[in-house]
Amino acid sequence: MSLAPTRSRAGSAGERDSALPAPRAGRLQRPSWRDGRLIAGVLLVLLAMITGALTLQHFNNSVTVLQASHTLEPGDVLSKDDVTAVEVRLDSPQRYLSSVPTDGSGRVVREVPAGELIARTAIGDAAALQVRAIAVPVTGASAATLQRGSSVDVWVSQRESDATGTTSYKAPQRLLERVSVASVPSSGGGLSGATGDPAVQVMVPQDQVAALLAAMNSGGKVDLVPVSAGSAP
Template sequence: MESRRQNAAEELPKPAAHRLQRPSWRDSRLVVGVLLVLVATIGGAAAMRHYDNSVEVLQASHPLVPGQQITASDVHAVKVRIDKAGGTYLRADDPMPKGEVLREVRSGELVPRSAVGRSGKVQVKAVALPVEASQSSNLVKGSVVDVWVSTKTQSKVGQDSYAAPTRIIGRATVARVPSGSSGFSVSSDSGAVHVLVPDDKVAAVLEAVNQGAKVDLVPAAGSPLKGD
């Protein structure tokens, strides 16, 4: 009986051992898998490009003040993702805009299309204001100041006296500061600070300066200053 069982076991077919083989490029399943990965990658990149609404617009490299013309050195291109940014800000791929700056654009601010226009729309004038060097030393182009004036009263012998200061302009933009000055300059504007004065205030400011009034420039809150 035992012999019969042994003979029957020997007669059963034995499974052949197969070694694992490295997949070949000829394997259709491998090819299909690679193609699926490529299609997914390309499709994802195309979808991102389709839904990416970022554009390149112009950003101010330094303060831009009313009355100046924009050149390539005044701005640089930045990529932003803002809805309808191309209609609100100057595009980097458009020609450099013609005209003059109509309102202050701070350093690092995106340049709005509305900030540049015809020179006739500029409603301020740069007026040279004589101030003490201690006041002008911390100002820069683009600083925002309040203009205070103390009118000269009847002078005593060898001594000038002034009335209480009055603020005649609030939040005026500095267009230019002297490169180096000392003391108090009245006869020449070489040491004066050029401030953008609204058209309707120019006459009053010039009258005060011509009559020898003392002018003080007080930086407004948040104004950019030297060293900031």
């Protein structure tokens, strides 16, 4: 009896594998502008560049303005010795002085403390000056406690005489608040009042000049009381 030939399992598996379609290698495609991921990437790069440029511009946006080297008093004529040029970053640099005026408008019209940036509104011509320097006689002990730039209150005690001719003084009244001392007499001399006492120059608002002069001319006692920086008016 003859036996029919049989196929091996290995042969059958090979035939099945050969019957499957062979995989095709994928081809790389060049990115297109229509690709959403490419567009998003480009936008992110542009955004980062713009943000960096704006940040650098912000930190490099410094300007040169003038700073008071010492306390500037009303009536002072601004000079190069009074200021220091500094570089700062400001939101409104046009509000501050960048150079010393040379057209006659360089007079200080309000007090500028040492180290403060000099605002344009603090500088003007003589017509813009709202205060006048008045010499006030004080005792030597009082003058010794004051210096240029000190803030003082001006107190006045009015003089009065009774029927017997006895002179006395009324209770002191505060005439001026927080006025600046423009100058004090030196130990070797300087300004002095009609009584021979040393005189301290104080910057008096124009509308108060007449009242102060009247008090001094009538024989009233004028006292300058220093005001500390943190005290309430």
